[in-house]
Amino acid sequence: MERARCPLHPEAGLRAGFQATDRFWGIDEVVFHYGICPTCGAWVLDPRPTPEEIGPYYAGYYAPRELEARRALLARGPLSLALGADWIRAKDAARQLQRLGAPLRAGARVLDAGCGLGGFLRGLVALRGVTARGVDFDARCAAFAEEAHGVTVDVGELTGQGYPEDHFELITSWHCLEHVYDPRAELAEYARVLAPGGHLILETPTNGFIAQRLKGRGLFLQAPTHLYHLRPRTLRGLVEGAGLEVLKIRRPWLPSEIAGGLLMALGFSGFAPRLLFPPRPFKDRLWHALFMGLILCVDLPISALLALMGSTGVAQIIARKPRAGDPVKVMELGAVGR
Numbered sequence: 001m002e003r004a005r006c007p008l009h010p011e012a013g014l015r016a017g018f019q020a021t022d023r024f025w026g027i028d029e030v031v032f033h034y035g036i037c038p039t040c041g042a043w044v045l046d047p048r049p050t051p052e053e054i055g056p057y058y059a060g061y062y063a064p065r066e067l068e069a070r071r072a073l074l075a076r077g078p079l080s081l082a083l084g085a086d087w088i089r090a091k092d093a094a095r096q097l098q099r100l101g102a103p104l105r106a107g108a109r110v111l112d113a114g115c116g117l118g119g120f121l122r123g124l125v126a127l128r129g130v131t132a133r134g135v136d137f138d139a140r141c142a143a144f145a146e147e148a149h150g151v152t153v154d155v156g157e158l159t160g161q162g163y164p165e166d167h168f169e170l171i172t173s174w175h176c177l178e179h180v181y182d183p184r185a186e187l188a189e190y191a192r193v194l195a196p197g198g199h200l201i202l203e204t205p206t207n208g209f210i211a212q213r214l215k216g217r218g219l220f221l222q223a224p225t226h227l228y229h230l231r232p233r234t235l236r237g238l239v240e241g242a243g244l245e246v247l248k249i250r251r252p253w254l255p256s257e258i259a260g261g262l263l264m265a266l267g268f269s270g271f272a273p274r275l276l277f278p279p280r281p282f283k284d285r286l287w288h289a290l291f292m293g294l295i296l297c298v299d300l301p302i303s304a305l306l307a308l309m310g311s312t313g314v315a316q317i318i319a320r321k322p323r324a325g326d327p328v329k330v331m332e333l334g335a336v337g338r
């Protein structure tokens with residue numbers, strides 16, 4: 001184990017927070033502790049497993065059953081349904097850039113950092129004909145993305161890839177930064193390889209209204225693989241610190257946090273392996289039915305309300321790398337940005 005600090009305020013230390021176990025994957029019952037940054041309110045896993053120690057907690061990712069389920073969906077089509085949330089993200093990212101007056105051109109060089117199985121890039125290629133590249137530390141991702149999506153994925157850490165400077169027109173980072181040991185170094189690398197005038201779209205879980213109440217039982221917390229849950233203002237400070245201009249901070253609607261949190265509050269453990277992909281044993285089919293019932297009756301309406309109020313469990317930041325000589329604008333920080 002090693003000690004950790006808020007990546008934006010390392011000098012501030014941490015105040016005592018709350019405990020959490022791995023309820024998301026259900027690997028074991030080890031108790032972890034999240035401290036709270038007294039300056040910005042970020043949650044920081046402290047102490048945290050070293051990169052050598054954390055391996056077993058990633059064992060459940062990309063299980064053969066999940067890959068099988070995804071292949072079956074792709075074979076059945078249509079692509080929008082097979083890609084699900086990745087398709088929605090690809091459409092939304094293209095729309096956001098259009099609104100900012102920087103529409104994605106065909107052939108634009110796009111890098112998805114922490115790209116997982118490559119579904120988002122496949123969606124963006126289908127929608128806009130971009131030139132897609134992914135990077136992920138899990139070698140299973142590269143094999144699947146190539147075979148199922150025709151997308152090239154480099155294996156390893158982003159900072160070890162040696163991509164050329166000023167190269168990509170768009171970098172996306174979906175639920176990746178919370179897994180990264182050194183977010184400052186990660187953001188500095190995004191800024192280095194982004195072309196001047198290029199954009200960064202970064203989304204990560206944050207401690208919104210529901211997470212503040214559920215703490216260690218929150219669905220999005222996923223101890224210990226989530227090393228941080230940063231506040232939007234923390235993200236903004238880190239992104240600006242890397243030399244990028246923040247254009248927008250959003251709190252996108254992402255249902256499931258409430259329904260999953262209620263299940264975990266009832267003592268349910270092993271959410272991902274037991275509920276996310278069929279086939280499920282009979283006992284888990286009952287839990288799955290309860291989860292879907294909670295999604296429809298409780299989660300969808302309340303999470304939609306939280307999205308309107310700007311207090312969901314995710315924060316998204318859209319930033320731009322200034323061109324030489326560009327005046328640097330500083331964005332007003334609204335309620336969603338705090």
Ligand SMILES: [Zn+2]
Nearest residue numbers: 006009037040
């Ligand atoms: Zn802080």
